[in-house]
Amino acid sequence: MEQMDLFASIENVDKEHNEYLELVKKLNHFAELYYSKDEPEISDYEYDTMNNRLKELEKEHPDWIVPESPSKRVGWKAEKGVLVKHNVPMLSLQDVFSKEEVYEFVNSMISEFGDEAEFLVETKIDGLSMALRYENGELKLAVTRGDGITEGEDVTMNARQIPDVVRQMKEPVPYIEIRGEVYMTRKAFENVNAKAEEEGKKTFANPRNCAAGTLRQIDTRITKERGLSLFIFNIQETRGVTFKTHLEGYEYLKRNNVKVIENCYKCKTADEVWDAIQKIGEMRGDLEYDIDGAVVKLNNLSERATLGNTIKFPRWAVAYKYPPEEKGTRLLDVEVNTGRTGRVTPVAIFEPISLCGTTVSRATLHNQDFIDQLGLGIGDTIVVYKSGEIIPKVKEVDLSKRPADWKPYKMPEFCPVCGHRLVRDEGGVDLKCMNMTCPGTLVNRIVNFVSRDCMDIKGFGSEYIRKLTEEGYIKDIADVFELQEKRDELIGKGILGRDTNTDKLLAAIETAKAETSADKVLAGLGIPGVGKATSKELIRTFGSIDAVAEAQKDALVAVQDIGDISAEGIYNFFHDEGNRALMLRLKDLGLNFAKEEAEAQGTALTGLTFCITGTLEGMSRSEAEGLIESNGGKPVSSVSKKTSYLLMGADAGSKERKARELGVPIISLDELKDMIAKG
Secondary structure (H helix, E strand, O other), rough: OHHHHHHHHHHHHHHHHHHHHHHHHHHHHHHHHHEEEEEOOOOOOHHHHHHHHHHHHHHHOOOHOOOOOHHHOOOOOOOOOEEOOOOOOOOEEEEOOOOHHHHHHHHHHHHHHHHOOOEEEEEOOOOOOEEEEEEEEEEEEEOOOOOOOOEEEEEEHHOOOOOOOOOOOOOOOOOOEEEEEEEHHHHHHHHHHHHHHHHHOOOOHHHHHHHHHOOOOOOOHHHHHHHEEEEEEEEEEEEEEOOEEHHHHHHHHHHHHOOEEOOEEEEHHHHHHHHHHHHHHHHHHHHHEHHHHHHHEEEEHHHHHHEOOOOOOEEEEEOOOOOOOOEEEEEEEEEEEEEOOOOEEEEEEEEEEOOEEEEEEEEEEOHHHHHHHHHHOOOOOEOOOOEOOEEEEEEEEOOOOOOOOOOOOOOOOOOOOOOOOEOOOOOOOOOOOOOOOOOHHHHHHHHHHHHHHHHHHHHOOOOHHHHHHHHHOOHHHHHHHHHHHHHHHHHOOOOOOHHHHHHHHHHHHHHHHHHHHHHHHHHOOOHHHHHHHHHHHHHHHHHHHHHHOOOHHHHHHOOOOOOOHHHHHHHHOOOOOHHHHHHHHHHHOOOOOOOOOOOOOOOOOOOOEEEEEEEEOOOOEEEEEEHHOOOEEEOOOOOOOOOOEEEEEEEEOOOHHHHHHOOEEEEOHHHHHHHHHHO
């Protein structure tokens, strides 16, 4: 019996160790998306829950801690633009999640410094940290947090576009560095996303990520247009002036028109601190910007200096993270919408509730898989929450309140706009309407079709497309190539502007029709899972769009990177009568349907496969693919054990990491040219 208990104990330890390693991997992945890519996959609450579990395991098993653990990192390595060394580390804050932890921190400070200890409780803005350096009152440099310890990115030019950034202080001192949070108001965020939707571009997940992406923009005009804001929350370093307290520093900054954190409460006891935290929590919905907690810190600067910092956190401050606000409500209906990409999205319609100060009555249900996981049906009582984002989400179903006549909800089989049968997207998660003439998707389909990676019709912007569809000149993608016949009518109505503008666009359409290769035509059709790389692989394999259209599912699956779901989507697309008729029109109009054979230059790369990542100096990716093909090699879209080489340029992404994991050799463009020359 004892031996069985021992084996069970060992098995449990192994399980926990695997859990720990998996948490390290996942948290690093999510952190990279959050800090470096500005594309979060999970909410702050979900990340914090996983991170707390990691800390528990590291506390129980300190010998497990690996160098790449998130507990050893402050921010994320700066990767873009000009890098700047930090004069003062831009540390993170120790998160706490309960009243007990707050009291423990406050009482430990009182134990250290006695009744003289004084605390400040402030709003913790959900934005991007930035430090500003002033010399003799003049702004000289703005730098992001980066890795928090060593270096960040120089964003001075963009910082100058933020109205809250003071260029020249009224009471100049030899040197002062201040740190603040760049953020975006909810109104500014809504405006940015509304414009992105109009232009058929990708929208941002939340204001924080929009602010982060905007601050790193190369084009300062975009930064200015989007309307960033800034709150200063700390003085990092000074020369020529000293302050005794944090509030004294704030007063100096205010006299210089520097915008400091609002809603700052001075407290003496743990009870007062907790009351201030609660007060800030209650006002979350009334603020015009997002906050993700409340900061508790010592006011006295000499006390801060006495305590110092850990490798990650100052010992004199903590950040209380509010739990996501959630409420129960009754699901009244599920509304199904067809978006501009053809994706069909179910939306929960429920009895209105107030969350974070705003009334909500709708929340996305994503797809049928998500609905099935919830076990959702009309009439259910659902729990809705907000967690660091302005978009409400459905958390779970309250099964104790399930109605007697309950039935599980199932997505419709047909498009709610045009009635066309829906098909599963790549990965088998989303449903899409593949009707090329569906009014719900037409504008975005045309935008995709004329885009740079597809037909590349210069000057054919989304506004022109919208006007032409509204006026009935474009009902499907083939109509684009019959606009020449309506030239005089278009000029008369001024839809495309004057004679010169109209003729210029019509000429670009004719050029694209004559010069665009078959793989780009195929990519422009908007078939799920068939983008630039996959369309090139399909044409390379089958030789023409006609051959792809006639291919059976098993032949499609045999093509690299095409699975069963993608193969079924391609097969269904080309076996739809409406789409087949459209293909005949496009072919009759003179678009290229067959592969152009590359002129062979040599055989040095015969039998080798190459995946390309990053930006190649002096050569586009398509030119590099042509070079590989003309020398007998084969470009592929993803890295696998069978890949011969990864051709890597600047700003490489995840493919580099995968290549190193699989032991795939990594070469530069010069090395590729050497291989060809020597072959």
